[in-house]
Amino acid sequence: GENVEQHPSTLSVQEGDSAVIKCTYSDSASNYFPWYKQELGKRPQLIIDIRSNVGEKKDQRIAVTLNKTAKHFSLHITETQPEDSAVYFCAAPLSGGYNKLIFGAGTRLAVHP
């Protein structure tokens, strides 16, 4: 069936380094790609999203790139800080019926001081 694959499942970096998380999707009609950050015990928070008519979007230390041909998109976090430590989820909508969001398995990011 349609799904979203996310890698890596865990990522450990030193403070100040960059972190990259990658996702692939299977529904070629998907046109919206959000990234969420979830801290322990809380709801996921949208940190950045991109639509299919652009290839890259940046918001301060966070950027997302999209390759529609290859059907993958990536989250880039530069100058990581300990408060970036959390679980990150990518998602993509299924085009058929209500555009329900399918989530990747998640990446647990640990930023060490």
Added chain:
Amino acid sequence: GAVVSQHPSRVICKSGTSVKIECRSLDFQATTMFWYRQFPKQSLMLMATSNEGSKATYEQGVEKDKFLINHASLTLSTLTVTSAHPEDSSFYICLVPLEGNYGYTFGSGTRLTVV
């Protein structure tokens, strides 16, 4: 704008009882709402699509008679976990698509513990 309220935030119930969770859009209308379940250290798994004015659509493997969904109005969807068992203990959260294809908004989530 685009606020979604979900209640209760936490609930503990006895095995065999039922629990109702509400998801309400406060400042916009939502003909569709999605219900997800998240077990510890796992991803968000779609359970069902709640449709105002019609029956909910359930994902494969989700028991419709156990997880009752009612989309009573354009701003309210409820999920009732019937005859709850300890294995139903999880984080339940609604996700509401915004009008005009402007993305989605999560409810605050409900942590259900069945004892």
